[in-house]
Amino acid sequence: MDDEREQLAGERRLIHDRLAKIEALRARGIDPYPRSFHRTHLAAEAIALLEALEALEALEAAGAAGAADATAGETGDHSRTEPVTVAGRIMARRGMGKASFIDLKDGSGRIQLFARQNMLGDDFELLELLDLGDIVGASGPVIRTRKGEPSIEVTSVTVLTKAIRPLPDKWAGLQDIEARTRQRYLDLISNEWAMRNARLRPAIVASIRKFMHARGFVEVETPVLVAVAAGASAKPFRTHHNSLNRDLYLRIATELPLKKLLVGGMEKVFEIGRLFRNEGVDHDHNPEFTTMESYEAYTDYKGVMEMVEQLVSTVAVDVTGSMTLAPSGEGGVEIDLTPPWPRLDLRETIIKETGIDFAVCNDVESLSQAMRERGIHVEQGLSWGRLLDKVISASVEPKLIQPAFLVDYPVEMSPLAKRKPGSDGIVERFEAFVLGSEMANAFSELNDPVDQRARFEEQEKLRTEFSDDETDRLDEDFLTAIEHGMPPAGGLGIGIDRLTMLIAREESIREVILFPQLRT
RNA sequence: GGCGCGCUAGCUCAAUGGUAGAGCAAGUGACUCUUAAUCACUAGGUUCGGGGUUCGAGCCCCCGGCGCGUCACCA
Structure with a gap:
């Protein structure tokens, strides 16, 4: 030219x-x-x-x-x-x-x-x-x-x-995983499954809202910037407020402010929101991720269990039309979400899978010993609760392919859960698993302010003792709140990213987050 | 962060240590029912960056960048 x-x-x-x-x-x-x-x-x-x-x-x-020879195709x-x-x-x-x-x-x-x-x-x-x-x-x-x-x-x-840059290959699409995430728009234009996932996620969120609203829950918003990153064990992101001249943190959970609303008389609340945890990035973890947390007065973890299996199966039917999820790829298994899901006693299940009885191995010494005997890597300086957590994630979780609840956790692992009557050292807590991945965590909420303070202080002690910056932090405002009386309640946290991965049958969290964090 | 793998044309991919190629996209031309249209021709490269070994490096070695997998931590 x-x-x-x-x-x-x-x-x-x-x-x-x-x-x-x-x-x-x-x-x-x-x-x-x-x-x-x-x-x-x-x-x-x-x-x-x-x-x-x-x-x-x-x-x-x-x-x-009429009777004429109808050339219908023509x-x-x-x-x-x-x-x-x-x-x-x-x-x-x-x-x-x-x-x-x-x-x-x-x-x-x-x-x-x-x-x-x-x-x-x-x-x-x-x-x-x-x-x-x-x-x-x-x-x-x-x-x-x-x-x-x-x-x-x-x-x-x-x-x-008029576009001045060319499209990716019209037949092969955009394959390079880095380009697909950095230039998600090209991924969406040229890869059909990318658009399918991009639409699936909001459909799931909308379905969850519909489900929760139908049950009388009220959706609320609580702060992302907080003075104390409490409510879970995780490393927080720290930031700074200039005119207040103080450090603030990005929330690692929505649990405590939502329970303050329970104290205030909002009896059924939920929040769908972004959480931030300053931890590794892999196919299963993004530093910012989305959860739905709900709190319902006058129920307990059994009520929440029923709600979770109803919620997940209802959402699946809502967005896919089916309660079973077809196998992904070769050698994949079909997942059947039909309630009820089996309730597996945590202690019995660990014994079944590893032979370790945490009621017997009830200190760091004996539990480490038992783990080593079974070839489970034992990291030095971990508390008993965190050691047991390793046992569960190494030996139990991978076995939970079809949906199941692990039920009744040791109090050491669950500082915000209510004790189970008649079972020493056990709290009313469950986690839901599908495809070996944790979907939900829930418990009968601890509302005894004296016990709650003691648990927090125990956590603080652990933190000092094991210099573990992931254990829960004491939130004095929260303690003051429940000292005014929090009704008995069942609480739930459910991972939206994981749930979307499950329903989309995707094995990487990158496929269900439009702009995920890339590994540095 | 450790270990492993990858990075070649706009995109998808080739290339025993010996002249860097193809398809799509692009340009020119032909074509009024095609659908990954077809046919002919043309152009397009700092092989992620820097250094080294070698007569010769896309390929081997070292340093760096960016990803992915895996381990650790977590949901």
Whole structure:
């Protein structure tokens, strides 16, 4: 085209060519970035319009022809809807000289544009200035081509946005995992499953809200910036407030403020929100992740257990239409979410899987010894509770493929849970597992302020003793609150990212978070 | 953070230590029912960056960058 172009190579030439087309459009008095556009139909609606017309005409033809030999397949070929206007991105183009086929993609799907010179007139030349990736509008009746493809017989084309960079490979899509996350928009454009996951997640969240609202829960919002990162054991992110001149933390749980609302008389509350934990990044963990926590007065962990199995199975039916999740990949298993899920006593299950009885190995010494004997890596300086946690995650959790509840945890691992009557050292707590992954954590909430203070102080002691900066921190405001009386209640935390992974049958959290943290 | 693997054209991928290739996308031309359209031709590369070994490095070695897997920690 010109000398300047000859000097350019690769991507820069591709961009140069498209910029030149923008100039050519402007020279014709066409704005390549117009303000707005009125579309009458989505791609899927345009196709549905044609199908409805075909069905109607087939009926009429059958009625009119009576006993005449109805060439049913042929009647549809002549159906032609009223003119429609669609808009979307050009995904593919097949030029045929004085005719051209363009695949247009919008939020509802794809539709083919059938452009012919005799229908488009002078506008046909405009097609020369269009590229894959451009966003255009097109008008015309919906017809079916000879090969049976629903298509818009284009009578006018409008440039809506000219793209100056090319799309990823139209067939292979975008494969590079780094590019797929850094440039998620390209992933969404070119990989269908990426868009499927991107839509699945909000559908799940909406379904959870519907479920909770139907049960009378009120959705609330509590602070992300907190003075004390309490309510769970995890390392927090620290930040600083300038004019207050003090350090603040990003919350690691929503538990304590929600329970303050319980004290205040909000008897059924939940929050769907982002939590932040300053820990590793892998296929299962993102430093910011989303949970739904709920608190319901006058129930206990058994009530919560029933709610969890109802919630998860209801959401699955809501968004997939089925209570069973088909196997993912080869050798995968089908997951059946149908309630009720088995309740497995934690102590018995650990004994069954490892032979370790935590009621016997009830100090750091004997538990470490038992772990070493069974080849479980023992890290020095861990508290008894954290050691047992390692036993569970190493030997028990991987076995829990189909949904199951592990029930009744040692008090040492659960500073916010209420003691189980008649069982020394055991609290009313459960965790839900599917595919070896923790989905939910719940308990009968501890509302004895004296016991709660003692538990916190025990945690603080552990923290000093084991210099464990992950154990729970004492939140004096929270203690004051429950000293005013918190009703008996069942509380729940459920991981939205994990739940989405489960329902999407994805093995990486990256696939269900639009912009995940990449590993440094 | 440790260990392992990867990074080649806009995208997807090739290339015994011996002239860096293909398909798609792009450009030119042909084509009025194609759909991974087809056909002909053309152009497109600091092989992630830096250093080293070698007559010769995309490939071997060292340092760095960015990812992924795995272990540890966690949900």
